Amino acid sequence: MNSSELQRVRNWLIDGVWSVEPAVMITDFCERLVAAGLPVWRFGIFIRTLHPEVFGRNFIWRQGEEVEIGTVDFDVLDTPEFARSPLRVVFEQALEVRGRANDPDDKRFPFLDDMRAEGATDYIAVPVPFLDGSIHATSWVTRRPGGFSDDDIASIRALIAPLARVSEIITLRRTAEMLLDTYVGNRAGARILGGQIRRGHNDTMQAAIWLSDLRGFTALSDRLPPETVVQILNHYFDCQVTAILAHGGEVLKFMGDGLLAVFPIDEYVGDAAHVCSRVLEAARESRASVEALAFPVGEAIERFRFGVALHVGNILYGNIGGGNRLDFTCIGPAVNLAARLEKITGRLGRTVVASEGFANICRHDWRELGEFPIAGFSKAQRVYGLADETPALVD
Incomplete structure (x- = not known):
């Protein structure tokens, strides 16, 4: 992904030429990245929410498929799956987690075995910091032989800041809606x-x-x-x-x-x-x-x-x-x-x-x-x- 193509996608995020409907925005975002040369096959963004019952929402995009939208309640924090998830490291330590097909150390994360079974060659989870200090997460998966290049990883990191701002705007709007629904009802x-x-x-x-x-x-x-x-x-x-x-x-x-x-x-x-x-x-x-x-x-x-x-x-x-x-x-x-x-x-x-x-x-x-x-x-x-x-x- 060359610098001009990267900047074009960053400008698209910054200029606000996107839908406030998350699934539409994510699809558009990922398709632009693929067209620009970033070999992403699966993309996920995980946003923690301010809700009495819901820990967070996840949006998963795969090439050629519709975006999957899900919610996770607070019980997930006590599950073995979350304890051994790369996202736990991102949420709790604000660190990147990388997993490649030829890296034996990645056995600590069972999720990466599932990805490899689907043909993935490389995985990286990157923290998405909001202005309030909360940490959210993205995950990026490729099937390209050899995995992501150093330039690909640099491009992903360069996209996080504008992606975080857009995500935060949408999340704040949704948080306001959820809090109002919770305390005064949806019609009010x-x-x-x-x-x-x-x-x-x-x-x-x-x-x-x-x-x-x-x-x-x-x-x-x-x-x-x-x-x-x-x-x-x-x-x-x-x-x-x-x-x-x-x-x-x-x-x-x-x-x-x-x-x-x-x-x-x-x-x-x-x-x-x-x-x-x-x-x-x-x-x-x-x-x-x-x-x-x-x-x-x-x-x-x-x-x-x-x-x-x-x-x-x-x-x-x-x-x-x-x-x-x-x-x-x-x-x-x-x-x-x-x-x-x-x-x-x-x-x-x-x-x-x-x-x-x-x-x-x-x-x-x-x-x-x-x-x-x-x-x-x-x-x-x-x-x-x-x-x-x-x-x-x-x-």
């Missing part, structure tokens, strides 16, 4: 990244509203260590969040043991009945998951009950707060009513209750539970429960 995260960051940026939308609460949480918190209570809450929320997301909802907020979620309704499509049906299915799945939840505390097994109120109405959705501390959430009479209805679930010993508006949209085998005065509302509200649910004894 997309709006924030889209520029809705000022107080007063609000939209009105119709949605099914989910508001739930764990029964007996105050007493639970009083008699158990705080660390145990946190573990219980995490398991308890897992029972709901999985079902909510699977059925098209978005979790907006955790409030102690409470959970607020919304299921947007497209007023132009007229899919209210379909959305509410999915909300009810999510409530049934959550009910079954919470009932099955058994948490060992010493020699005892803790069991749990919860209540969820379902309502449908218009909500104000957007930035609310004071000064430069904002919260992306929803408010409105519909949310207030859902919160009041959730309290009624405990009084009635019910797990799922629905407003009259929700029950009228989601035609189901409901049982009318009566009319109840609701604080802050001029009229009593008719409340419905599932016909197949046996009320529990009220605490």
Whole structure:
């Protein structure tokens, strides 16, 4: 790879003439390198992520194939494969690792045996430092007899700096998206990244509203260590969040043991009945998951009950707060009513209750539970429960 061809690829990276879609960018990058004379057959880039469950993402390109994209969770750090991987050396020591077909010392890395079995003659893993000091990695493999030349290795090293900057830009964007999705939800995260960051940026939308609460949480918190209570809450929320997301909802907020979620309704499509049906299915799945939840505390097994109120109405959705501390959430009479209805679930010993508006949209085998005065509302509200649910004894 001569210096002019190398500079052309470096300029392409630096000038930003690339797609922000990683797979497209990597394919374009590698094809340019091959056309310029670098004998790369397989290229990989491994980016560590700021995510509570994902250690990193990997992108693998091979000549003539589509880019493979994968994620790796933190459990990989404890595996024998990672302990004997060349990438561990890169991540932990920020060192290059070279492996050639005729080098007997390379037996320490089983991965290189796999590469040789596919015809590889040379391998080099090169650290990719980001500006924040974190170390990521690239791997380069060739099938050319004799492996990479000294000029090839020099070209690879010369490409790392611009590749690192491009990768960091894309990674920071993705990190921002993941953090926003994790802490405020994907719909709110997309709006924030889209520029809705000022107080007063609000939209009105119709949605099914989910508001739930764990029964007996105050007493639970009083008699158990705080660390145990946190573990219980995490398991308890897992029972709901999985079902909510699977059925098209978005979790907006955790409030102690409470959970607020919304299921947007497209007023132009007229899919209210379909959305509410999915909300009810999510409530049934959550009910079954919470009932099955058994948490060992010493020699005892803790069991749990919860209540969820379902309502449908218009909500104000957007930035609310004071000064430069904002919260992306929803408010409105519909949310207030859902919160009041959730309290009624405990009084009635019910797990799922629905407003009259929700029950009228989601035609189901409901049982009318009566009319109840609701604080802050001029009229009593008719409340419905599932016909197949046996009320529990009220605490």
